[in-house]
Amino acid sequence: MINLSPAFAKENNWSVKKQWTVQEIMDFVLKEGGLTPLKETVDMIKIGKADQVVTGIISTMFPTIAIIEEAAKRNANFIIAHEPSFYNHNDKSDWVKNNAVLKKKQDLLDKHKMVIWRFHDYCHSLKPDAVSYGVAKKANWLSYYKTGDVMLKIPAVTLQNLVSHLKKSLGISHVRVIGDMQQSCERIALLPGAWGGPMQVSTAEKEKPDVLIVGELSEWETAEYIRDARSFGQKISLIILGHAVSEEPGMEWFAEWLQPKLPDVKITHLASGDPFTWL
Template sequence: MNNKLLFSHIQPRRNFLLHSLKASAGLALFSPDLSWGKTSNTIKKTWTVQQVMDLVMKDGNLSPISDTVDTLKSGKAGQTVTGIVTTMFATVAVIKEAAKRNANFIIAHEPTFYNHLDKPDWVKNNQVVKKKQELLEKHQIAVWRFHDYCHSLKPDAVSYGVAKKANWLSYYKTGSEVLTIPSVALGDLVKHLKKSLDIKQLRVIGELDQPCAKVVLMPGAWGGTRHVAKVEAENPDVLIVGEVSEWETAEYIRDSRLLGGKTALIILGHSVSEEPGMEYFAEWLQPKLSDLKVTHIASEDPFKWL
């Protein structure tokens, strides 16, 4: 067979093979059922502590606060995050539970080292602080305080979280501490808060049968000045707070009632009053970090009631 005849015989087969290879390549690129496509879809994004903090700032539309207490209390900004836990206080129990869950980033609302600025030398030679630092270092856990920025979210994550858990969102207004709820006796309001917020005991000033509709909700520690100013301005049926200086807010409410005032007082407790906010924050954050597990661990009430 001459070369010309041989070439004419081979060329059609060559063209067919080239066409088949091109078609196969196209399928590999566009078919979701092939292993190449499956492998690419399972690649997870890794996050550092700093990247998570930056995401919260960006998606929360938060502006930097120059003198904020919301800084890292342990760990490093560049460490890779294996999981996130939100909580009120990064207690020893919360730290140990986070380690069990392979979560090395705790976002806590309140101080880790027992003072507002988290200064480890707040009390010299503090052995509890030293042991807690060693525990955090052992498990390579970063702790970021999320207080100022938490309250700067729109809506405020804490007040919104409490209203949500109390089933009061239909009465809640962003930026306002005042809610008008269906009138209910003070005693029944106490029962509702204990059940919905999962609080064992509350402290109350007021007659349990008095009606309550206008509520001032101030979870956490707002301080006596702001408690009293809000009552003076709003004249609510009940003031609901996290904690008080007993010689300030409590005595003001007691004397106010003895002078004919109507405002009752419900004290929830600091930790349990703001915990729903950090629980809500975990719900807010999780959809933004699909490659990480975000869970809430309640630091719970530190007190036993006897």
């Protein structure tokens, strides 16, 4: 009989496949990312056990039902998701009383013995920020990107061509736009995700970009500010990509970053996709 014990393998310089628990991987990500544990954060295990042995990792934006079922098919029991699992920022199960959909989702996760870790605050704390870097990488803008800076200066392009480029490079079927499609765009404010009206408007006021690119917004805040700014003659445009699709490149890049560091664990990025059908 061949001796396949770990000690024998180590003695003969054979690679030993390591088993990782959820907690070990979480600790590993923080260590490799140079991240200090946060005292107040939403980045916690949302369901499942920290001591569970990981059979595979899925990175995604939202842990949708389709993502959970696909993870189970791939024998991956650890989902690292950027956004909430249960429809509210803190994933409170009593956010809406007697939520039947939430209960069914919890039951499905329990059935597959799935663990979900939200990776939001830490994701944005990486150097560079995984989301903005991932978007810049996918848009082929890394040569214009500076870590920690929301502003990019790209070669001048019309708003129409900029929209076409973003749709094609990021794989987005539809975007919403306020502006003159023939306007020349060079100074870009890149704010993927949901930065909120105050940050979006303050960035526009401070940086005076040609175009503000956001994931989502409150229509009665930033959109109305842009409309009024244009009425006063300011040459500023707005592109709304959509929340999920605007930050998905970040979780895609996170998987690319993590996989070489964890060769013993299969890591797959699955896009949760745009929840909307455009008619």
